Amino acid sequence: MSEHLLTMKKRTRQTTNGNGQRASARDRQASLIVAAASLFAAKGFNGTTTREIAKAAGVSEALVFKHFPTKRTLYAAILEEKVTVNELLEAVEAAAKKHDDHRVFTMIASYRIRPGVDSTLLRLLLFSALERHELSEMFFGKHHKVFYDHLAAYIRTRIEDGAFRPIDPLLAARAFIGMVVHHRLLHEIFRVPMHQSHEDTVATYVDLFLTGLIKKPTSRKSPGRRAR
Amino acid sequence: MSEHLLTMKKRTRQTTNGNGQRASARDRQASLIVAAASLFAAKGFNGTTTREIAKAAGVSEALVFKHFPTKRTLYAAILEEKVTVNELLEAVEAAAKKHDDHRVFTMIASYRIRPGVDSTLLRLLLFSALERHELSEMFFGKHHKVFYDHLAAYIRTRIEDGAFRPIDPLLAARAFIGMVVHHRLLHEIFRVPMHQSHEDTVATYVDLFLTGLIKKPTSRKSPGRRAR
DNA sequence: TCTTGGTGAGTGAGCACTTACTTACCATGA
DNA sequence: TCATGGTAAGTAAGTGCTCACTCACCAAGA
Numbered sequence: 001m002s003e004h005l006l007t008m009k010k011r012t013r014q015t016t017n018g019n020g021q022r023a024s025a026r027d028r029q030a031s032l033i034v035a036a037a038s039l040f041a042a043k044g045f046n047g048t049t050t051r052e053i054a055k056a057a058g059v060s061e062a063l064v065f066k067h068f069p070t071k072r073t074l075y076a077a078i079l080e081e082k083v084t085v086n087e088l089l090e091a092v093e094a095a096a097k098k099h100d101d102h103r104v105f106t107m108i109a110s111y112r113i114r115p116g117v118d119s120t121l122l123r124l125l126l127f128s129a130l131e132r133h134e135l136s137e138m139f140f141g142k143h144h145k146v147f148y149d150h151l152a153a154y155i156r157t158r159i160e161d162g163a164f165r166p167i168d169p170l171l172a173a174r175a176f177i178g179m180v181v182h183h184r185l186l187h188e189i190f191r192v193p194m195h196q197s198h199e200d201t202v203a204t205y206v207d208l209f210l211t212g213l214i215k216k217p218t219s220r221k222s223p224g225r226r227a228r
Numbered sequence: 229m230s231e232h233l234l235t236m237k238k239r240t241r242q243t244t245n246g247n248g249q250r251a252s253a254r255d256r257q258a259s260l261i262v263a264a265a266s267l268f269a270a271k272g273f274n275g276t277t278t279r280e281i282a283k284a285a286g287v288s289e290a291l292v293f294k295h296f297p298t299k300r301t302l303y304a305a306i307l308e309e310k311v312t313v314n315e316l317l318e319a320v321e322a323a324a325k326k327h328d329d330h331r332v333f334t335m336i337a338s339y340r341i342r343p344g345v346d347s348t349l350l351r352l353l354l355f356s357a358l359e360r361h362e363l364s365e366m367f368f369g370k371h372h373k374v375f376y377d378h379l380a381a382y383i384r385t386r387i388e389d390g391a392f393r394p395i396d397p398l399l400a401a402r403a404f405i406g407m408v409v410h411h412r413l414l415h416e417i418f419r420v421p422m423h424q425s426h427e428d429t430v431a432t433y434v435d436l437f438l439t440g441l442i443k444k445p446t447s448r449k450s451p452g453r454r455a456r
Numbered sequence: 457t458c459t460t461g462g463t464g465a466g467t468g469a470g471c472a473c474t475t476a477c478t479t480a481c482c483a484t485g486a
Numbered sequence: 487t488c489a490t491g492g493t494a495a496g497t498a499a500g501t502g503c504t505c506a507c508t509c510a511c512c513a514a515g516a
């Protein structure tokens with residue numbers, strides 16, 4: 001009797017997940033990662049509480065710890081999950097084979113500069129590096145270092161071709177990606193308003209960089225791509 | 229004399245500040261700001277506790293709150309205190325008047341890239357922006373925006389002179405500072421090892437950028453400044 | 457029936473901030 | 487010269503609250 005009443009009372013809001021369906025461990029973990037990632041990206045590791053994460057995922061706080069033994073484990077899972085080998089690199093590779101400099105750099109800049117796209121990734125990256133999370137280096141290495149290395153390799157071959165001036169390829173790659181990443185940083189993190197269109201910006205950066213890099217600039221009668 | 233001895237004896241552990249001297253409110257606040265700034269820069273606002281700050285400054289936690297009503301107030305005081313109009317700008321101004329492009333850009337790059345120099349400032353800046361501190365915009369505006377605006381103004385006049393190609397001056401300024409700041413970011417925040425010397429790096433960036441920006445590059449027989 | 461997804465109600469630790477009190481300094485008048 | 491009292495610098499020991507994390511228990515389904 002009293003037992004029944006007790007159980008009835010206790011079950012106030014079971015499986016807050018939509019309606020009475022129980023999710024598999026895999027799905028739950030995935031949804032927890034999604035919920036936590038945006039919170040961690042917004043407020044950092046220390047600024048995010050496990051309660052918030054549970055609430056955002058629509059489950060109890062205890063369940064979070066059933067799936068991830070510690071808050072840190074959950075964070076690590078996010079960083080590892082976010083590491084995706086970029087499909088972009090293949091597309092760039094194709095352009096690189098044709099020695100289409102303009103296209104190679106434009107593609108990279110367009111990809112990196114495109115607003116909004118996975119802005120959580122950028123924030124997570126910065127937060128994890130600033131907060132000196134142990135996985136930060138892996139995160140950076142797998143997700144970003146590829147770009148520098150690929151681009152540097154391309155620049156090196158173009159120098160050997162005699163198409164580019166003899167400049168340290170890694171420095172050059174960093175310089176270009178620096179311009180572009182910095183632009184994103186200003187826009188997305190420091191909320192600096194940008195008055196130029198996405199395309200204009202990319203075109204200007206590529207033009208600025210390439211005309212500097214190419215050995216014998218034909219700037220006078222070059223094809224119509226011009227900033228503004 | 230005897231009074232001194234007496235006081236010495238009586239004082240069991242008073243004023244943990246070195247030896248029994250009481251600091252003025254001004255000095256105490258300054259020392260608290262110094263202690264707190266490096267902690268906030270290292271671990272962010274949420275990652276730093278008021279206990280740690282007090283310990284680092286060698287005072288009791290209660291005293292921190294005597295001087296700053298809240299932890300946030302202390303943080304705000306740091307951001308405001310760190311805003312210093314840079315002496316660099318004057319030096320740059322001088323070079324700018326002589327239209328010494330190379331010198332202008334080299335000075336800015338050298339200043340911004342120099343390792344270790346106020347690396348806490350960079351970290352504070354990033355943390356305050358990421359953590360969306362209310363004073364972050366002011367902090368960025370006063371401390372960094374000046375650079376972009378000054379450089380953009382210089383580039384604009386040089387375009388009007390006919391010395392630079394017609395490119396959006398603000399974008400160009402951002403591109404250059406982006407290269408340099410990004411380099412510092414890689415080095416200081418992401419701990420990427422740099423194999424080039426400080427001077428080589430600056431020279432390469434300036435060369436890369438200027439040769440791209442100058443209208444009619446005399447790259448063949450230009451003065452001996454060359455990367456590497 | 458037993459594994460597994462799920463919860464409510466904790467737990468001690470640590471947090472920002474307070475309170476009640478002590479001690480040093482220094483200007484003033486005798 | 488020196489007692490003296492007002493004030494500001496300083497503290498130990500809290501306060502309530504929130505944090506990451508736990509535990510005992512429950513229900514769905516193969």
